[in-house]
Amino acid sequence: MKRSHLIGIVLIAVAIGVIISTYADTSTYADFTRAAETGDEIHVVGTLAPDKPLIYDPIKDPNYFAFYMEDEKGVECKVVFNGTKPQDFERSEQIVLVGKMKGTEFHASKILMKCPSKYTEDQIEVQEFSAKANG
């Protein structure tokens, strides 16, 4: 066998590995019920539950922020985020959480929120907040 063929085969193998891992490493969009069943780290899409408090007292603990979110199926769940309350959180139209269920609470490691854009009314802007620093 020619060496170039061998290299070609190795490359194809790595490429297949990449593709498989693309699917292995991706997450899924799900709801709180799924999150409770699987216990995996997943994305949950929803909106801020109306008439429920946002719990954030920086004097007590600047890294504890809790709120209630309603997922797309209408299931409400308490969400805990170990970080500061994102600015403008109250005005978010849609929230995407990354995290997992712990007991009855959803522990979010990342909050993505869609706000009405600050700059033009006809645009939508996305903001991202992460509890951990990106190195």
Added chain:
Amino acid sequence: MDIQYIGEHLLPGKLGQFFVALAFGAALLSAIGYYFSTVRDREDDSWRKIARWAFRVHSLAVIGIGACLYFIIYNHYFEYHYAWAHSSTELPTHYIISCFWEGQEGSFLLWGFWQGVIGNILIWKARSWEDGVMTFVSLSQVFIASMLLGVEILGQRIGSSPFILLREAIQAPIFQRADYLTFITDGNGLNPLLQNYWMVIHPPTLFAGFATMVVPFAYALAGVWTRRYSEWVKPGLPWALASVMILGAGIIMGSFWAYEALSFGGFWAWDPVENASLLPWLLMIAAVHVLVVYKNTGHAYATALILSISGYILVLYASFLTRSGILGEASVHSFTDLGMSGQLVLYLLFFTALAAWLLVRHWKHFPITAKEEQTYSREFWLFIGTLVMVVSCFQILAFTSIPVWNALFGTDVAPPTDPISTYNKWQLPFAAVVAILSGLAQYLKYKRTDPKKFYAKLWKAFAVSIVLAAAFIYITEVYENLAYIFLVLTCTFMVVSNADILLSVFQGKTKLAGAAVAHIGFGIMLIGALVAASQSKVISINTQGFDYGEQMDAQSTRENILLIQGEPVQMGEYRVTYLSDSVAGPNTFFRVNYQRIDRKTGKVREEFDLYPYGQANEKMRSFLANPDTRHYLLHDIYTHVSLVPAKQEQHEDHPGHSEDEEYTNVFTRTLSLGDTVQATPAVIQVNGLKRDVDLKNISLNEGDIAVALDLEVRSGDKQYSAAPVFLIKNNAIFDIADKIDDLGLKFRFTKIIPEQDQFELVVMQKPVQMGGWIVMKAIMFPYINLLWGGSILMVIGFLLAIVRRAKEIKPSS
């Protein structure tokens, strides 16, 4: 009925729109001219003359568009949507230029401008290549100009004009009024994140890099088209080097901007938009290496050709990703959709199909060798290295394109929950292999190398690398992760072996300088990125005010610290105090004092202030944090505010509001002497009673009583005292309150209970949220200067290589 609007300035817009149409038409004419000049008789240069003039007219029209747009923004003509959406009257003049790239139209203009500049250089310098190469460049300009057209053809809107009027862009009842402009006094303003000096030079550099990518693409295709299959490599190579140099510099500036101006706490986050700019760069780096291989040995022709073409294809793909809105929630900073996705896809598919068609038609004529490379030859290992870079590029492409797969196949796959570690997991081994190969290949000769000599040199370099790497790993403490150790070792080897080559440069082989310097720079850059990212430490770990208990494991994520004004907090080796805030323009600066105190002597060894700031956009009630960084030679202290108290509305005093309203937290305590009261942030102690009360203008008569409470208030290191007064005058009870403004506390002495020797004290507290604190995050980045320094070295290396390769063209053509 048409409304006669008052106060509009329609001339600059009309003129601008004319320039847009002219730019489009002239580019089209130029492309047609160059096409016929290429396929027709070489003796007759009339088509070329037409094409040249058309391209020059096109370039002037592009400049004209820019001038009109600048005029509109500079004069605050908010009747234009672009000026209204992206600028405001408050905007400093030097940031007006940044308005150009906040909107899509402006950034297309920038891209078209650079391709215009490059086209003119090619007309001037490309000689026999002008016709073929410029056909593709002009064609590309046709597409870019079409993005600005903003005309409707057969019900389909083509492009988006920057000169569209506000009343045309937005439907609102206000536009029924002829004098609507008197109500629109200001624009929406420029995104505060773009009001940064790095944002003035990063986008132009990046777009200059994107624009330069068209040249290797055009040379490769022109070579195939005109059947000069191998000749294009020589003149194409310096352009390929120029594109990686400029794009590389642009990417680094972007990451420096992210580090200096964004508060995500890092310099690279594998964001889809960042990846989109990295993809063409990686691929073109690979192309440069195989181009050199082909030029020297005749091997790897097809790879060199395809990669040179793919760089530009990836630029088009990147612009589709970032401009079509497809990234949606996957990216923080992509453009929003302007309804031009179809046009962008067409642009991408047109050039991909054109290139593919030319390649397939001419494939059988390509000078592809059947010979195999020798194992001990430079070309073989360069080729392998190139393929590794292509696979690395493929991995980034596959992951970044997840939203595209979703759109194509109707799936709903979410991106990885932790993209950084997903990318690092793949890219780290690729980088290590590339680093080894780039060192290895330097000791190999083209065609054939004597293995004995090769191994002798290799072992020497390897031994030196191990010693250096071990020392570096020990100092920087990266030994916890095997993969990190491996990368440091391989990158050190890359630096050492290339430094070895650089030594021979000083002995006269100056040709090799470019590659050696660029490789050294790249190696240092990788080491710097690895150490700064992996060893960065959040030093603002919060340990106060919260009972960790069972949640101890969550400590690693508690990265924000609360600083109350004037109260020092120990943070790592620094004693940090938030001193004050000051407002300058739209920014609020928070002065945070750092003191490094010697543990033994207690003396302050170092003291400095950092001013992380935030920009409050009052109109939109939002707040954007900007970091401030203390730079040292070997590390940086990076801080930004995560949260600040909402700015209190300054309400004027008016009847019906008493001062006491501000004190929202009020409680009453019955106390004896010596008791203490907790009132965060202070402890109040009752020391005693004072009878000699200074009542100023109140005179006491017989039978009147005045007693003061002697209160001692401690907050942190500071001590205050207060003396509220209890007063009985003419048989009526009064009290005179005392307050400590620093702490937002007010005291009233309201009752004496003689039977129990007790008193009643009312403590009134202003909510602390109303001011006097910030929540801050601080990160220490070690050795980050290696990253920046390495990048600068790399750019210098590219520059040297360009000079060398440009010199090589002259003799032949």
